[in-house]
Amino acid sequence: MKSMLKPFTIFILILSSLTLGGCMEWDYGETEDFDVTGSGLFITNEGNFQYGNATLSYYDPATNTVQNEVFFRANGMKLGDVAQSMSIYDNKGWIVVNNSHVIFAIDLNTFKEIGRIENLTSPRYIHFLSDEKAYVTQLWDNRIFIVNPKKYEITGYITVPDMTMESGSTEQMVQYGKYVYCNCWSYQNRIIKIDTETDQVVDQLTVGIQPTSLVLDRYDKMWTVTDGGYEGSPYGHEAPSLYRIDAATFTIEKQFKFKFGDWPSEVQLNGTGDTLYWINNDIWRMDVTAERLPVRPFLEYRDTKYYGLTVNPFNGEVYVADAIDYQQQGMIYRYSPQGELIDEFYVGITPGAFCWK
């Protein structure tokens, strides 16, 4: 028996030695101390759905320097799955991480977490009404969540009429007096009006198929652009349009039609609220008082898919995000108000939204 055990032991020893050194190396736990000052641009990089690889980048236009993965580096943990948007309120940055069901609040200079609102359904955007009240829009939910940003708690819901959870989609919000307007996007065709005193939807306005974004200009006109749906959609497929809506009367003042098959998106305003920008293959710009769509683009298409767009509110410079193949670091192009390229820098995967500090 003894002699039998010997080869057995040798065999185990040989096999065991093969596995030595086989440990997965982990980079975690370490945190970096940031202290950025002055104005800057946050870029939320969505990452890939279900990969949990969303990241936050920070760009300083004064020094032309970018810092990537700043949330991870400052906090030693991941930002999550699909970072959708970011807003600033009360000197905090609020990052809405869609498929992580969370909103993180961070310090604007150190990027360190201050708090988090958890257990949201599929949050898209946050709009602040006061220190103790904010609305959070959702996808796959027919409710807009009411949260208390001070206590980081969900305090209630606004149920949107004629919407099921499955077809639920509320997106971007703008405020006019005591009313908050919100575009309903996925398999929807309307803008809803919410009374912030009663937290009720009090009115709605039908626009074209799938309005994707919503802004309010200096003349209290709201702008939304529809994507027109897609081919084969039971909801319909039409030529997309840009709409000018009067916020006071909540009526469409003007509809600017695009060609059938165009895919306009990302309506943005400059800092003074008098010039409108959007993506439609190229980058387009139009005075908010214009009565016709421009004939020539502001920036021409550069063999890629532009995914994000923002205008520096302080100097009118235009930033365009190129997601390339959505599986590598995206590129941000920075242009002067005259359309000259000033800088370009790599950020994270699928840069989708911006936030100016």
Next chain:
Amino acid sequence: MTVTYRIASMKKILILFLLLAGVMPGFAQRSYKLGEVVVRAKRPMKEIGVTKTTFDSAMLKENIALSMADILAFNSSIFVKSYGRATLSTVAFRGTSPSHTQVTWNGMRINNPMLGMTDFSTIPSYFIDQASLLHGTSSVNETGGGLGGLVKLATEPDTPEGFNVQYVQGIGSFSTFDEFARLTYGSDKWHVSTRAVHSSSPNDYKYINHDKKVNIYDDDHNIIGQYHPKERNRSGAFRDTHILQEVYYNTLKGDRLGLNAWYIDSNRELPMLTTDYGNEADFENRQREQTFRSVLSWDHTRSKWKAGLKGGYIHTWMAYDYRREVSEGNWASMTRSRSKVNTIYGQAEGEYTPSRKWFFTANLSAHQHFVRSQDKNIILQDGDKAIVGYDKGRIELSGSASAKWQPIDRLGMSVVVREEMFGTDWSPLIPAFFIDGVVLPEGNVTLKASISRNYRVPTLNDLYFLPGGNPDLRNEHGFTYDLGASFEVGKKEVYSLSGSVTWFDSRIDDWIIWLPTTKGFFSPRNVKEVHAYGVEVTGNLGVQPFKGWFLDLNGSYSWTPSINEGEKMSPADQSVGKQLPYVPKHSASLTGRLSWRSWGFLYKWCWYSERFTMSSNDYTLTGHLPQYFMSNISLEKGLSFKPVDLSLKLAVNNLFNEDYLSVLSRPMPGINFEFFIGITPKFNRKK
């Protein structure tokens, strides 16, 4: 005469193969012998120039908890992408994508026609009696579309005489229960077998969540501390049942009829990501599947020719539900998708051996798919309800003819011509050429080479999925060639040693990938040209170091660069010339079996080099999957009593308790155990 010779030669190989197979399940007393390695100058003509990996029954019947995903991971160098037990497990064969690996079961293609790929976690290894891989070009012998290769699975009518029963129960970590039962009846003419597997587990293993931190607050809600929590795998439960019925009738006059029917009922939760801050109790994320697959076959064998007919049917119902509890007990659907696939299959094949030097085959198969995919319930603009989805059918015809020639025993050549039709589109001709030759009869040193063109047509989702389906997609197409060498030496009852090395090189154009659009959904496009090449090495050693001892070592290694050689998608694109994401450049596996009398010990080891998660191969803090090694062991003891044979087995997975990931944000379980007891009553056996 020729056929007899071939059969005799096959028999020798089979005996050798069975002897090397080692631990056979369900038998308490075993004896192992190393046979003599015969000089096989005359090789099976069917396999001229073919690169093939065969999984023996010891690998397949290791324990009842394993799926084919586990078998492939530990016994071949195929990369299996999975995030734990009972989760979607797909493969990258020779650096290609999951839909480039074709899978057949008893001759019928079982790739999901909507997705193109196969989930190997839904194939219990105890249900498979014969499994092999046909690498690259070699797959053209059996099917088209296998740009990576073919996984060929089959059951066989090998049941012992009379009535027999086998029952195995497994109890493991995380309250995992596995059960297997098999009833067989065998006679000269009839072979009947019924198998059932049932597995269930909450699968709530613990892990340290490196991606998340829990905050410690003071009374004013200021964060005063943070730590990585020890969490449980949330929403990971599964309950899978499989039943397989087989009946074979052999006329003993050259005809055999067979029926195989396999039913799957699977109910699995989809685990939450490590970065999910939702409350597990408020969300449900579940996938259910019911699949029925059946094949009726008739084989007619004569001295010089063989003919076969097969007919089959597949029905798959799949449901995916993502729900949230909106108030106590009131669950609302966020996504409710349903799909139904019905496939009718027919195949006719023939083989003809006019002389010792020639061998001809012809094969025609048809798969008619009917797919109904319902993905989302919406409210229309006029207030009516509608479902977003598609309802499509497609016929897929594939025909091939081959001629194999062995002018002298040591040299063989084979030409295969295949033609396919999908819907109404005919693919261009798929030709393949194979050659092999024994250069050194002493060590059975054989050289082989093959070349083929191949195509893969888009899947039904690629073409029709709403939103995003792209009916204008072109076929993926490419050229592959293989060059290889193998040897086999041994000494009776002392050792046997064999090995092979294969170089392969393939280029795939119009590679289809799904990319997001600015409208918020994904859409497939033909974008990449991929150059996948590399080396595959295999080795097998069987030794009888001492009397009564038997050691079997099986190793494999692959080096698989899979490089994007397409055009830049934008001036800033950094992915050209880089390795494809989620394809490791190196992978290796090793299994060692040691047996002595009724004891059996098994060591399994696999290694995958780092996988990039970005097409640019960047090393980011949030997107890097380092290499990992995995070791599993099991110890088995067989006991024989008068009325019953017992087999006791303890399996230890992740022996060194590695903290690892196969897919981003999906932690894998640490060390875990499962104990199996196998009972084989001997009520009918005369001993």
